[in-house]
Amino acid sequence: MTRDIDELLPAKPSARLRIYAWTPNDPPAGYAGLVKVGQTTKADVNTRIRESQGQMQQAYTLHVDEPADRDDGTTFRDSDVRQRLIEKGFDNPIFGSAREWMRCTPNDVRIAITELRTGKKFIGTHHETFPMRPEQAHAVERTREYYESLWGENPKAVPRFLWNAKMRFGKTFAAYQLAKRLAAQRILVVTFKPAVEDAWQADLKSHVDFQGWQYLSAAAGADPHAANRDQPLVYFGSFQDLLGRDKATGMIKSKNEWVHTTNWDLVIFDEYHFGAWRESAKELFEGEDEKVAKRELAAEYNDGLVAFDEELDELGNNEDDFLPITTRAYLYLSGTPFKALATGEFIEEQIFNWTYTDEQRAKFDYAVNHPDEWNPYGALPEMRLFTYQMPDELIAVANQGEFDEFDLNAFFEATSTGANAEFVHKTDVQKWLDIIRGAYLP
Incomplete structure:
Protein backbone atom coordinates (compact mmCIF):
# COMPACT_ATOMS: atom_id res chain seq x y z
CA MET A 1 0.00 0.00 0.00
CA THR A 2 2.85 2.34 0.87
CA ARG A 3 4.53 1.68 -2.44
CA ASP A 4 1.30 2.49 -4.32
CA ILE A 5 1.02 5.84 -2.53
CA ASP A 6 4.67 6.61 -3.29
CA GLU A 7 4.06 5.87 -6.96
CA LEU A 8 0.94 8.05 -7.08
CA LEU A 9 2.47 10.90 -5.11
CA PRO A 10 6.20 10.91 -5.88
CA ALA A 11 8.27 13.16 -3.65
CA LYS A 12 9.31 16.37 -5.36
CA PRO A 13 13.07 16.82 -5.78
CA SER A 14 14.66 19.26 -3.35
CA ALA A 15 16.19 21.22 -6.26
CA ARG A 16 13.87 22.42 -9.01
CA LEU A 17 14.74 21.15 -12.46
CA ARG A 18 14.82 23.79 -15.20
CA ILE A 19 14.99 23.57 -18.99
CA TYR A 20 17.14 26.11 -20.81
CA ALA A 21 17.99 26.94 -24.41
CA TRP A 22 20.77 29.16 -25.74
CA THR A 23 22.55 30.08 -28.95
CA PRO A 24 26.18 31.24 -29.50
CA ASN A 25 26.43 34.88 -30.51
CA ASP A 26 29.10 34.02 -33.07
CA PRO A 27 28.26 30.42 -34.06
CA PRO A 28 31.15 28.31 -35.39
CA ALA A 29 30.87 26.56 -38.74
CA GLY A 30 27.94 24.16 -38.82
CA TYR A 31 26.19 25.65 -35.77
CA ALA A 32 24.29 28.49 -37.44
CA GLY A 33 20.54 28.13 -36.85
CA LEU A 34 21.02 25.67 -33.97
CA VAL A 35 19.73 25.99 -30.41
CA LYS A 36 21.22 24.04 -27.50
CA VAL A 37 18.56 22.58 -25.19
CA GLY A 38 19.71 21.44 -21.74
CA GLN A 39 18.62 21.09 -18.13
CA THR A 40 19.96 21.96 -14.69
CA THR A 41 18.99 22.06 -11.03
CA LYS A 42 21.28 25.01 -10.37
CA ALA A 43 19.57 28.19 -9.25
CA ASP A 44 21.50 30.16 -11.88
CA VAL A 45 21.13 28.63 -15.35
CA ASN A 46 24.04 30.70 -16.67
CA THR A 47 26.40 28.94 -14.23
CA ARG A 48 25.49 25.60 -15.79
CA ILE A 49 25.92 26.92 -19.34
CA ARG A 50 29.39 28.25 -18.58
CA GLU A 51 30.31 24.92 -16.98
CA SER A 52 29.16 23.05 -20.08
CA GLN A 53 31.35 25.23 -22.30
CA GLY A 54 34.47 24.18 -20.42
CA GLN A 55 37.61 26.01 -21.49
CA MET A 56 36.08 27.07 -24.81
CA GLN A 57 34.08 29.93 -23.29
CA GLN A 58 32.03 31.87 -25.85
CA ALA A 59 29.50 34.66 -25.80
CA TYR A 60 25.92 33.41 -25.96
CA THR A 61 22.30 34.47 -25.60
CA LEU A 62 20.01 32.69 -23.15
CA HIS A 63 16.56 32.45 -24.75
CA VAL A 64 14.64 30.00 -22.57
CA ASP A 65 14.74 29.41 -18.80
CA GLU A 66 11.62 27.49 -17.72
CA PRO A 67 10.74 25.13 -14.84
CA ALA A 68 10.38 21.50 -15.96
CA ASP A 69 7.11 20.96 -14.06
CA ARG A 70 3.97 19.43 -15.48
CA ASP A 71 0.54 20.57 -14.37
CA ASP A 72 0.11 17.27 -12.47
CA GLY A 73 3.23 17.89 -10.35
CA THR A 74 5.59 15.54 -12.21
CA THR A 75 8.64 16.72 -14.16
CA PHE A 76 10.04 16.23 -17.65
CA ARG A 77 13.63 16.32 -18.89
CA ASP A 78 15.56 18.07 -21.62
CA SER A 79 15.57 14.80 -23.60
CA ASP A 80 11.74 14.92 -23.57
CA VAL A 81 11.82 18.43 -25.01
CA ARG A 82 14.22 17.40 -27.77
CA GLN A 83 12.16 14.29 -28.54
CA ARG A 84 9.02 16.42 -28.84
CA LEU A 85 10.86 18.73 -31.25
CA ILE A 86 12.02 15.73 -33.30
CA GLU A 87 8.42 14.47 -33.46
CA LYS A 88 7.44 17.89 -34.84
CA GLY A 89 10.00 17.50 -37.64
CA PHE A 90 12.98 19.48 -36.33
CA ASP A 91 16.50 18.17 -36.97
CA ASN A 92 18.67 16.94 -34.09
CA PRO A 93 22.27 16.93 -35.43
CA ILE A 94 24.78 15.02 -33.33
CA PHE A 95 28.31 16.34 -32.88
CA GLY A 96 30.40 13.55 -31.37
CA SER A 97 28.77 12.85 -28.00
CA ALA A 98 26.78 16.09 -28.01
CA ARG A 99 23.08 15.43 -28.62
CA GLU A 100 21.63 18.65 -27.20
CA TRP A 101 21.56 20.74 -30.39
CA MET A 102 18.28 21.30 -32.28
CA ARG A 103 17.76 23.06 -35.60
CA CYS A 104 14.80 25.20 -34.56
CA THR A 105 13.98 28.58 -33.00
CA PRO A 106 13.79 29.42 -29.28
CA ASN A 107 10.05 29.86 -29.73
CA ASP A 108 9.80 26.26 -30.97
CA VAL A 109 11.46 25.17 -27.72
CA ARG A 110 8.95 27.18 -25.68
CA ILE A 111 6.05 25.55 -27.53
CA ALA A 112 7.47 22.06 -26.92
CA ILE A 113 7.84 22.86 -23.20
CA THR A 114 4.25 24.09 -23.04
CA GLU A 115 3.03 20.92 -24.76
CA LEU A 116 4.88 18.73 -22.26
CA ARG A 117 3.65 20.85 -19.35
CA THR A 118 -0.03 20.76 -20.38
CA GLY A 119 -0.22 17.42 -22.16
CA LYS A 120 -1.68 19.15 -25.22
CA LYS A 121 -0.35 19.70 -28.72
CA PHE A 122 -0.32 23.14 -30.30
CA ILE A 123 0.15 24.44 -33.80
CA GLY A 124 1.80 27.64 -34.91
CA THR A 125 3.53 29.76 -32.27
CA HIS A 126 1.15 29.27 -29.32
CA HIS A 127 3.03 28.59 -26.10
CA GLU A 128 2.01 31.11 -23.40
CA THR A 129 -0.28 29.72 -20.66
CA PHE A 130 -0.53 32.56 -18.11
CA PRO A 131 -4.04 33.23 -16.74
CA MET A 132 -5.79 36.57 -16.40
CA ARG A 133 -4.97 38.62 -13.32
CA THR A 355 -5.58 53.13 -12.00
CA TYR A 356 -1.92 53.26 -10.95
CA THR A 357 -3.14 53.42 -7.34
CA ASP A 358 -5.18 50.24 -7.85
CA GLU A 359 -2.13 48.48 -9.32
CA GLN A 360 0.22 49.50 -6.52
CA ARG A 361 -2.33 48.44 -3.89
CA ALA A 362 -2.79 45.05 -5.58
CA LYS A 363 0.98 44.56 -5.79
CA PHE A 364 1.45 45.32 -2.09
CA ASP A 365 -1.55 43.26 -0.92
CA TYR A 366 -0.47 40.22 -2.93
CA ALA A 367 3.05 40.34 -1.48
CA VAL A 368 1.63 40.55 2.05
CA ASN A 369 -1.08 37.89 1.66
CA HIS A 370 0.93 35.45 -0.50
CA PRO A 371 4.55 35.87 0.62
CA ASP A 372 5.68 32.46 -0.66
CA GLU A 373 3.95 32.66 -4.06
CA TRP A 374 4.94 34.18 -7.37
CA ASN A 375 3.54 37.71 -7.48
CA PRO A 376 1.75 38.40 -10.80
CA TYR A 377 2.35 42.13 -10.17
CA GLY A 378 6.03 41.69 -9.28
CA ALA A 379 7.34 42.74 -12.70
CA LEU A 380 5.39 46.00 -12.63
CA PRO A 381 7.43 49.00 -11.44
CA GLU A 382 7.03 50.34 -7.93
CA MET A 383 5.72 53.89 -7.86
CA ARG A 384 5.56 56.76 -5.40
CA LEU A 385 2.41 58.86 -5.74
CA PHE A 386 2.31 62.34 -4.21
CA THR A 387 -0.41 64.94 -3.67
CA TYR A 388 0.01 68.63 -2.91
CA GLN A 389 -2.03 70.45 -0.29
CA MET A 390 -3.03 73.87 -1.62
CA PRO A 391 -2.33 76.75 0.79
CA ASP A 392 -5.28 77.70 3.00
CA GLU A 393 -5.28 81.26 1.65
CA LEU A 394 -5.91 80.05 -1.89
CA ILE A 395 -8.59 77.59 -0.79
CA ALA A 396 -10.31 80.45 1.04
CA VAL A 397 -10.34 82.54 -2.14
CA ALA A 398 -11.92 79.69 -4.09
CA ASN A 399 -14.56 79.10 -1.42
CA GLN A 400 -15.64 82.74 -1.41
CA GLY A 401 -17.41 82.59 -4.75
CA GLU A 402 -18.56 80.43 -7.62
CA PHE A 403 -15.05 79.85 -9.04
CA ASP A 404 -14.27 76.70 -7.10
CA GLU A 405 -13.74 74.43 -10.10
CA PHE A 406 -10.60 73.51 -12.00
CA ASP A 407 -10.35 72.37 -15.61
CA LEU A 408 -6.98 70.95 -16.66
CA ASN A 409 -7.74 71.38 -20.36
CA ALA A 410 -8.60 75.05 -19.91
CA PHE A 411 -5.78 75.82 -17.48
CA PHE A 412 -3.06 74.31 -19.69
CA GLU A 413 -4.57 75.42 -23.00
CA ALA A 414 -1.85 76.27 -25.52
CA THR A 415 -1.62 77.82 -28.96
CA SER A 416 0.54 77.01 -31.98
CA THR A 417 2.98 74.10 -32.19
CA GLY A 418 6.71 73.40 -31.96
CA ALA A 419 8.98 76.29 -31.03
CA ASN A 420 6.07 78.73 -31.33
CA ALA A 421 3.87 76.93 -28.77
CA GLU A 422 2.92 78.84 -25.64
CA PHE A 423 0.37 78.63 -22.82
CA VAL A 424 -2.69 80.85 -23.11
CA HIS A 425 -2.61 81.42 -19.34
CA LYS A 426 1.16 81.36 -18.99
CA THR A 427 1.21 83.75 -15.99
CA ASP A 428 -1.18 81.48 -14.08
CA VAL A 429 0.76 78.36 -15.07
CA GLN A 430 3.95 79.99 -13.78
CA LYS A 431 2.23 80.82 -10.47
CA TRP A 432 1.16 77.18 -10.18
CA LEU A 433 4.72 75.99 -10.84
CA ASP A 434 5.97 78.37 -8.14
CA ILE A 435 3.44 76.95 -5.67
CA ILE A 436 4.34 73.31 -6.17
CA ARG A 437 8.07 74.21 -5.92
CA GLY A 438 7.42 75.73 -2.49
CA ALA A 439 7.81 79.34 -3.61
CA TYR A 440 4.32 80.42 -2.53
CA LEU A 441 4.17 83.81 -0.82
CA PRO A 442 0.90 84.90 0.84
Missing part, protein backbone atom coordinates in the same frame (compact mmCIF):
# COMPACT_ATOMS: atom_id res chain seq x y z
CA PRO A 134 -7.95 39.20 -10.97
CA GLU A 135 -8.65 42.72 -12.25
CA GLN A 136 -8.57 41.54 -15.87
CA ALA A 137 -11.06 38.78 -15.09
CA HIS A 138 -13.23 41.32 -13.27
CA ALA A 139 -13.19 43.67 -16.29
CA VAL A 140 -14.20 40.81 -18.59
CA GLU A 141 -17.06 39.67 -16.36
CA ARG A 142 -18.40 43.17 -15.71
CA THR A 143 -18.43 43.91 -19.43
CA ARG A 144 -20.05 40.60 -20.35
CA GLU A 145 -22.74 41.07 -17.67
CA TYR A 146 -23.50 44.59 -18.93
CA TYR A 147 -23.78 43.42 -22.53
CA GLU A 148 -26.07 40.55 -21.60
CA SER A 149 -28.25 42.76 -19.40
CA LEU A 150 -28.96 45.05 -22.38
CA TRP A 151 -29.45 42.13 -24.76
CA GLY A 152 -31.90 40.66 -22.27
CA GLU A 153 -34.01 43.83 -22.50
CA ASN A 154 -33.59 44.24 -26.24
CA PRO A 155 -31.87 41.56 -28.39
CA LYS A 156 -31.12 44.22 -31.02
CA ALA A 157 -29.37 46.59 -28.60
CA VAL A 158 -25.75 47.50 -29.37
CA PRO A 159 -24.10 48.03 -25.96
CA ARG A 160 -20.94 50.08 -25.41
CA PHE A 161 -18.40 49.67 -22.58
CA LEU A 162 -15.20 51.55 -21.67
CA TRP A 163 -12.07 50.15 -20.03
CA ASN A 164 -10.36 53.15 -18.45
CA ALA A 165 -7.19 51.25 -17.58
CA LYS A 166 -3.59 52.31 -17.09
CA MET A 167 -0.68 51.24 -19.25
CA ARG A 168 0.41 47.61 -18.76
CA PHE A 169 -3.08 46.59 -17.63
CA GLY A 170 -3.05 44.05 -20.45
CA LYS A 171 -6.01 45.47 -22.39
CA THR A 172 -5.16 43.49 -25.53
CA PHE A 173 -5.04 40.09 -23.80
CA ALA A 174 -8.12 40.83 -21.68
CA ALA A 175 -10.09 42.07 -24.71
CA TYR A 176 -9.40 38.78 -26.50
CA GLN A 177 -10.55 36.93 -23.38
CA LEU A 178 -13.79 38.96 -23.47
CA ALA A 179 -14.30 38.01 -27.11
CA LYS A 180 -13.76 34.36 -26.19
CA ARG A 181 -16.20 34.65 -23.26
CA LEU A 182 -18.79 36.08 -25.66
CA ALA A 183 -18.09 33.27 -28.16
CA ALA A 184 -17.45 36.01 -30.74
CA GLN A 185 -16.49 34.71 -34.17
CA ARG A 186 -15.80 38.01 -35.93
CA ILE A 187 -13.79 40.65 -34.02
CA LEU A 188 -12.79 44.00 -35.54
CA VAL A 189 -10.02 45.99 -33.82
CA VAL A 190 -9.83 49.62 -34.96
CA THR A 191 -7.32 52.25 -33.90
CA PHE A 192 -6.11 55.76 -34.70
CA LYS A 193 -2.59 54.56 -33.82
CA PRO A 194 -1.54 51.72 -36.16
CA ALA A 195 1.77 51.23 -34.30
CA VAL A 196 -0.07 49.17 -31.65
CA GLU A 197 -0.70 46.33 -34.12
CA ASP A 198 2.30 44.28 -32.95
CA ALA A 199 0.74 43.74 -29.52
CA TRP A 200 -2.59 42.59 -30.97
CA GLN A 201 -0.91 40.12 -33.31
CA ALA A 202 1.59 38.82 -30.74
CA ASP A 203 -1.01 38.12 -28.04
CA LEU A 204 -3.26 36.25 -30.45
CA LYS A 205 -0.48 34.13 -31.91
CA SER A 206 1.39 33.32 -28.70
CA HIS A 207 -1.24 32.35 -26.11
CA VAL A 208 -2.71 28.85 -26.08
CA ASP A 209 -6.18 30.21 -25.24
CA PHE A 210 -6.44 31.48 -28.83
CA GLN A 211 -5.37 28.31 -30.58
CA GLY A 212 -6.94 28.23 -34.03
CA TRP A 213 -7.88 31.93 -34.10
CA GLN A 214 -7.13 33.77 -37.33
CA TYR A 215 -5.48 37.19 -37.59
CA LEU A 216 -5.76 39.54 -40.57
CA SER A 217 -4.70 43.11 -41.22
CA ALA A 218 -3.60 45.30 -44.10
CA ALA A 219 0.02 44.76 -43.00
CA ALA A 220 -0.26 41.03 -42.28
CA GLY A 221 -2.05 40.37 -45.57
CA ALA A 222 -4.02 37.14 -46.22
CA ASP A 223 -7.30 36.77 -48.08
CA PRO A 224 -10.35 37.27 -45.82
CA HIS A 225 -12.49 35.25 -48.21
CA ALA A 226 -10.21 32.25 -47.69
CA ALA A 227 -10.55 32.38 -43.90
CA ASN A 228 -12.08 29.43 -42.06
CA ARG A 229 -15.62 30.49 -41.14
CA ASP A 230 -15.69 27.98 -38.29
CA GLN A 231 -12.77 29.64 -36.46
CA PRO A 232 -12.72 33.08 -34.80
CA LEU A 233 -11.35 35.84 -37.02
CA VAL A 234 -9.67 39.05 -35.81
CA TYR A 235 -9.12 41.91 -38.25
CA PHE A 236 -6.94 44.83 -37.23
CA GLY A 237 -7.58 48.07 -39.11
CA SER A 238 -6.89 51.78 -38.81
CA PHE A 239 -9.36 54.63 -39.15
CA GLN A 240 -7.08 56.08 -41.79
CA ASP A 241 -7.55 53.03 -43.99
CA LEU A 242 -11.23 52.38 -43.25
CA LEU A 243 -12.15 56.03 -43.92
CA GLY A 244 -10.22 56.11 -47.17
CA ARG A 245 -12.10 56.30 -50.49
CA ASP A 246 -11.08 55.37 -53.99
CA LYS A 247 -9.98 58.57 -55.78
CA ALA A 248 -11.59 57.61 -59.07
CA THR A 249 -15.01 56.56 -57.77
CA GLY A 250 -15.27 58.23 -54.37
CA MET A 251 -16.46 54.88 -53.05
CA ILE A 252 -15.08 52.72 -50.26
CA LYS A 253 -11.80 51.09 -51.20
CA SER A 254 -12.58 47.75 -52.83
CA LYS A 255 -10.19 45.92 -50.50
CA ASN A 256 -12.27 47.12 -47.52
CA GLU A 257 -15.72 46.25 -48.84
CA TRP A 258 -15.75 42.95 -46.95
CA VAL A 259 -15.13 44.84 -43.68
CA HIS A 260 -18.25 46.94 -44.26
CA THR A 261 -20.44 44.02 -45.34
CA THR A 262 -19.45 41.77 -42.42
CA ASN A 263 -21.71 41.71 -39.38
CA TRP A 264 -19.12 41.88 -36.59
CA ASP A 265 -19.73 40.31 -33.20
CA LEU A 266 -17.46 42.78 -31.40
CA VAL A 267 -15.77 46.03 -32.45
CA ILE A 268 -12.87 47.11 -30.24
CA PHE A 269 -11.65 50.73 -30.34
CA ASP A 270 -8.02 50.73 -29.20
CA GLU A 271 -6.24 53.91 -28.07
CA TYR A 272 -9.68 55.53 -28.03
CA HIS A 273 -8.36 58.83 -26.66
CA PHE A 274 -6.55 59.51 -29.95
CA GLY A 275 -9.78 60.43 -31.68
CA ALA A 276 -12.57 57.88 -31.78
CA TRP A 277 -15.02 60.50 -30.52
CA ARG A 278 -14.59 62.59 -33.67
CA GLU A 279 -17.46 62.98 -36.08
CA SER A 280 -15.65 60.98 -38.77
CA ALA A 281 -15.48 57.94 -36.52
CA LYS A 282 -19.13 58.30 -35.55
CA GLU A 283 -20.11 58.36 -39.20
CA LEU A 284 -18.07 55.28 -39.92
CA PHE A 285 -19.69 53.15 -37.26
CA GLU A 286 -23.13 54.66 -36.76
CA GLY A 287 -24.00 55.65 -40.30
CA GLU A 288 -24.75 59.23 -39.35
CA ASP A 289 -25.67 61.33 -42.36
CA GLU A 290 -22.87 63.90 -41.92
CA LYS A 291 -19.93 64.90 -44.09
CA VAL A 292 -16.51 63.60 -43.01
CA ALA A 293 -14.84 66.38 -41.05
CA LYS A 294 -11.50 66.78 -42.81
CA ARG A 295 -10.23 69.49 -40.54
CA GLU A 296 -10.85 67.28 -37.50
CA LEU A 297 -8.96 64.41 -39.04
CA ALA A 298 -6.13 66.71 -40.09
CA ALA A 299 -5.83 68.00 -36.54
CA GLU A 300 -5.63 64.42 -35.29
CA TYR A 301 -2.91 63.37 -37.70
CA ASN A 302 -0.86 66.53 -37.39
CA ASP A 303 0.25 65.07 -34.05
CA GLY A 304 2.64 62.91 -36.02
CA LEU A 305 0.67 59.67 -35.86
CA VAL A 306 0.44 59.16 -39.62
CA ALA A 307 1.20 61.06 -42.81
CA PHE A 308 -2.42 61.39 -43.80
CA ASP A 309 -2.53 63.94 -46.64
CA GLU A 310 -3.11 61.32 -49.31
CA GLU A 311 -5.89 59.66 -47.29
CA LEU A 312 -7.63 63.00 -46.82
CA ASP A 313 -7.68 63.49 -50.58
CA GLU A 314 -9.37 60.10 -50.96
CA LEU A 315 -12.29 60.83 -48.62
CA GLY A 316 -15.48 60.98 -50.59
CA ASN A 317 -18.09 63.71 -50.38
CA ASN A 318 -21.17 61.63 -51.20
CA GLU A 319 -22.74 60.48 -47.92
CA ASP A 320 -25.35 58.47 -49.84
CA ASP A 321 -22.59 56.05 -50.82
CA PHE A 322 -21.45 55.61 -47.23
CA LEU A 323 -21.78 52.10 -45.82
CA PRO A 324 -21.48 51.94 -42.03
CA ILE A 325 -19.83 49.08 -40.18
CA THR A 326 -22.26 47.07 -38.06
CA THR A 327 -21.59 45.17 -34.86
CA ARG A 328 -23.30 43.47 -31.94
CA ALA A 329 -21.26 45.32 -29.28
CA TYR A 330 -18.52 47.92 -28.79
CA LEU A 331 -15.54 47.88 -26.42
CA TYR A 332 -13.49 51.05 -25.92
CA LEU A 333 -9.91 50.86 -24.60
CA SER A 334 -7.93 53.81 -23.28
CA GLY A 335 -5.51 54.74 -20.55
CA THR A 336 -6.47 58.43 -20.73
CA PRO A 337 -10.11 58.79 -21.87
CA PHE A 338 -10.44 62.23 -20.29
CA LYS A 339 -12.55 63.80 -23.01
CA ALA A 340 -14.97 60.86 -23.16
CA LEU A 341 -15.40 60.97 -19.38
CA ALA A 342 -15.74 64.76 -19.26
CA THR A 343 -18.49 64.79 -21.89
CA GLY A 344 -20.50 62.07 -20.14
CA GLU A 345 -20.19 59.74 -23.11
CA PHE A 346 -20.31 56.76 -20.73
CA ILE A 347 -22.31 56.34 -17.55
CA GLU A 348 -20.84 54.71 -14.45
CA GLU A 349 -22.16 51.23 -15.17
CA GLN A 350 -20.48 51.35 -18.60
CA ILE A 351 -16.97 51.95 -17.22
CA PHE A 352 -14.32 49.74 -15.66
CA ASN A 353 -11.52 51.71 -13.99
CA TRP A 354 -8.03 50.47 -13.12
